[in-house]
Amino acid sequence: xxxxxxxxxxxxxxxxxxxxxxxxxxxxxxxxxxxxxxxxxxxxxxxxxxxxxxxxxxxxxxxxxxxxxxxxxxxxxxxxxxxxxxxxxxxxxxxxxxxxxxxxxxxxxxxxxxxxxxxxxxxxxxxxxxxxxxxxxxxxxxxxxxxxxxxxxxxxxxxxxxxxxxxxxxxxxxxxxxxxxxxxxxxxxxxxxxxxxxxxxxxxxxxxxxxxxxxxxxxx
Amino acid sequence: xxxxxxxxxxxxxxxxxxxxxxxxxxxxxxxxxxxxxxxxxxxxxxxxxxxxxxxxxxxxxxxxxxxxxxxxxxxxxxxxxxxxxxxxxxxxxxxxxxxxxxxxxxxxxxxxxxxxxxxxxxxxxxxxxxxxxxxxxxxxxxxxxxxxxxxxxxxxxxxxxxxxxxxxxxxxxxxxxxxxxxxxxxxxxxxxxxxxxxxxxxxxxxxxxxxxxxxxxxxxxxxxxxxxxxxxxxxxxxxxxxxxxxxxxxxxxxxxxxxxxxxxxxxxxxxxxxxxxxxxxxxxxxxxxxxxxxxxxxxxxxxxxxxxxxxxxxxxxxxxxxxxxxxxxxxxxxxxxxxxxxxxxxxxxxxxxxxxxxxxxxxxxxxxxxxxx
Ligand SMILES: Nc1ncnc2c1ncn2[C@@H]1O[C@H](COP(=O)(O)OP(=O)(O)OP(=O)(O)O)[C@@H](O)[C@H]1O
Ligand SMILES: [Mg+2]
Numbered sequence: 230x231x232x233x234x235x236x237x238x239x240x241x242x243x244x245x246x247x248x249x250x251x252x253x254x255x256x257x258x259x260x261x262x263x264x265x266x267x268x269x270x271x272x273x274x275x276x277x278x279x280x281x282x283x284x285x286x287x288x289x290x291x292x293x294x295x296x297x298x299x300x301x302x303x304x305x306x307x308x309x310x311x312x313x314x315x316x317x318x319x320x321x322x323x324x325x326x327x328x329x330x331x332x333x334x335x336x337x338x339x340x341x342x343x344x345x346x347x348x349x350x351x352x353x354x355x356x357x358x359x360x361x362x363x364x365x366x367x368x369x370x371x372x373x374x375x376x377x378x379x380x381x382x383x384x385x386x387x388x389x390x391x392x393x394x395x396x397x398x399x400x401x402x403x404x405x406x407x408x409x410x411x412x413x414x415x416x417x418x419x420x421x422x423x424x425x426x427x428x429x430x431x432x433x434x435x436x437x438x439x440x441x442x443x444x445x446x447x448x449x
Numbered sequence: 450x451x452x453x454x455x456x457x458x459x460x461x462x463x464x465x466x467x468x469x470x471x472x473x474x475x476x477x478x479x480x481x482x483x484x485x486x487x488x489x490x491x492x493x494x495x496x497x498x499x500x501x502x503x504x505x506x507x508x509x510x511x512x513x514x515x516x517x518x519x520x521x522x523x524x525x526x527x528x529x530x531x532x533x534x535x536x537x538x539x540x541x542x543x544x545x546x547x548x549x550x551x552x553x554x555x556x557x558x559x560x561x562x563x564x565x566x567x568x569x570x571x572x573x574x575x576x577x578x579x580x581x582x583x584x585x586x587x588x589x590x591x592x593x594x595x596x597x598x599x600x601x602x603x604x605x606x607x608x609x610x611x612x613x614x615x616x617x618x619x620x621x622x623x624x625x626x627x628x629x630x631x632x633x634x635x636x637x638x639x640x641x642x643x644x645x646x647x648x649x650x651x652x653x654x655x656x657x658x659x660x661x662x663x664x665x666x667x668x669x670x671x672x673x674x675x676x677x678x679x680x681x682x683x684x685x686x687x688x689x690x691x692x693x694x695x696x697x698x699x700x701x702x703x704x705x706x707x708x709x710x711x712x713x714x715x716x717x718x719x720x721x722x723x724x725x726x727x728x729x730x731x732x733x734x735x736x737x738x739x740x741x742x743x744x745x746x747x748x749x750x751x752x753x754x755x756x757x758x759x760x761x762x763x764x765x766x767x768x769x770x771x772x773x774x775x776x777x778x779x780x781x782x783x784x785x786x787x788x789x790x791x792x793x794x795x796x797x798x799x800x801x802x803x804x805x806x807x808x809x810x811x812x813x814x815x816x817x818x819x820x821x822x
Binding site: 346348349351352353354355356357358359362367370371446 | 506508529530531532534537539540541543545547556557560589605
């Protein structure tokens with residue numbers, strides 16, 4: 230056990246391991262790139278849906294149940310399915326990561342929108358705001374903390390799951406896990422897992438910090 | 450605009466509202482709310498007051514009938530435009546929690562495109578108008594007390610200086626002391642601003658205090674009576690209205706009706722500089738009114754106390770029972786009160802300058818009271 234830990238420490242800190250096209254730095258960059266792109270695209274799809282449902286109240290059933298759907302979705306299954314349909318490319322990876330991120334963003338956006346007091350929205354209309362003005366000036370700012378939480382949860386989930394890129398022989402930190410498994414190299418598997426976990430925790434903390442700074446005035 | 454002059458009278462013509470679930474919230478309402486006055490809508494819960502109010506700024510659309518504002522159908526303008534010209538205050542204020550107090554107040558001016566600087570300057574001005582300290586402007590609504598939030602709500606409604614103000618139980622969520630304070634402020638503001646105000650409340654005392662006109666609603670969305678408070682108290686249309694006005698209806702009426710037009714009779718009096726002999730000569734009964742040099746009542750002198758005093762000694766310095774001078778703007782109730790508490794059994798009347806004009810006895814006041822109903 231102690232042995233394994235010291236090997237892991239050596240693996241993680243060796244400068245040779247970090248450098249080069251197969252090095253940790255490169256894999257980390259790839260991993261961040263896949264995750265970032267997937268989260269952004271998911272947000273571009275999910276935010277309008279969540280905002281629309283929250284603003285109009287239409288389709289609430291969808292917003293509530295999609296999160297259960299997201300949890301039940303077998304990611305590796307989706308990758309395999311899209312992989313079979315589209316051939317060897319990053320597309321199946323992106324499709325499944327995006328599909329994974331959308332529900333949590335929709336659900337949190339919707340939750341943020343319906344948590345706004347009816348009186349507040351009523352006042353916005355009564356003051357003479359149009360639907361869009363009320364959305365931009367009142368509803369989105371008020372829902373923002375929960376919208377940010379949704380993005381944060383999505384980002385963390387995507388980072389943990391982006392290891393599957395390696396499953397269809399692409400890069401990212403998953404490489405170490407899949408390669409390590411194939412080579413029965415436990416140190417490498419563990420190293421990859423620690424890096425993924427570290428990245429997820431770091432991003433989570435950064436986004437939580439951003440949230441706190443942005444909404445420090447809110448004591449609702 | 451009509452004839453170049455802003456007319457802000459609100460008129461309902463056979464207006465009904467039936468919600469999709471079958472509830473009739475307002476039933477065939479025809480009424481006029483006078484320009485520059487406060488109309489109070491009262492009635493028990495669920496009788497359609499809020500719905501009536503919200504049909505004016507089209508937050509609710511009537512299912513039948515028309516509503517006109519200054520002669521124009523409210524449907525003539527796009528709803529958002531219409532609402533920017535009508536102040537709207539709701540219970541709990543409905544302030545925007547993510548905006549500072551100043552930005553909350555500047556909402557409508559900003560929507561009207563005044564520009565940030567001008568809108569904020571106006572908002573700062575309104576803080577003072579509604580009696581809030583200038584530093585409240587930088588705070589967020591949740592950093593204010595309930596009463597202060599209501600003031601911000603009123604300021605926000607007044608920001609673009611709309612001729613019409615709709616207020617839905619604006620003081621319903623604050624304690625009675627603060628409520629009385631806010632009512633006073635509204636009366637003070639209204640004396641200056643002369644807005645056409647429609648005010649919803651559950652509280653009949655608030656209605657009597659604030660209303661130039663009171664409309665009483667009954668469950669099912671019927672308006673039972675709409676009249677000035679004194680007329681309502683004096684001649685309730687039916688038992689429902691009488692019941693709603695409460696058992697102290699007579700007392701409320703007395704506190705509302707003034708002494709204007711109530712006759713008085715001359716009263717024998719002496720100046721406070723007079724001698725005891727002069728006082729003896731002027732006395733008609735046991736109590737003699739002493740008048741101070743400025744013409745106001747100084748007090749009642751017990752002529753029994755003059756016995757044995759030398760005629761040349763002064764009246765000044767003798768014990769007097771208090772006498773309060775009542776102006777024409779004072780209420781019948783305060784006059785009746787004075788006839789009971791003064792030893793002479795009459796109320797002293799004074800003119801606008803406070804100079805004694807005469808006295809009125811209980812019989813005359815009672816006659817006036819009877820003439821009301
Ligand atoms: N959106 C709606 N859909 C269906 N029914 C409604 C709606 N809004 C109000 N009602 C019903 O219409 C009736 C009148 O409601 P309204 O809010 O005008 O009453 P109110 O006099 O303001 O009552 P309160 O004093 O409790 O505020 C009530 O029976 C209410 O339940
Ligand atoms: Mg109501």
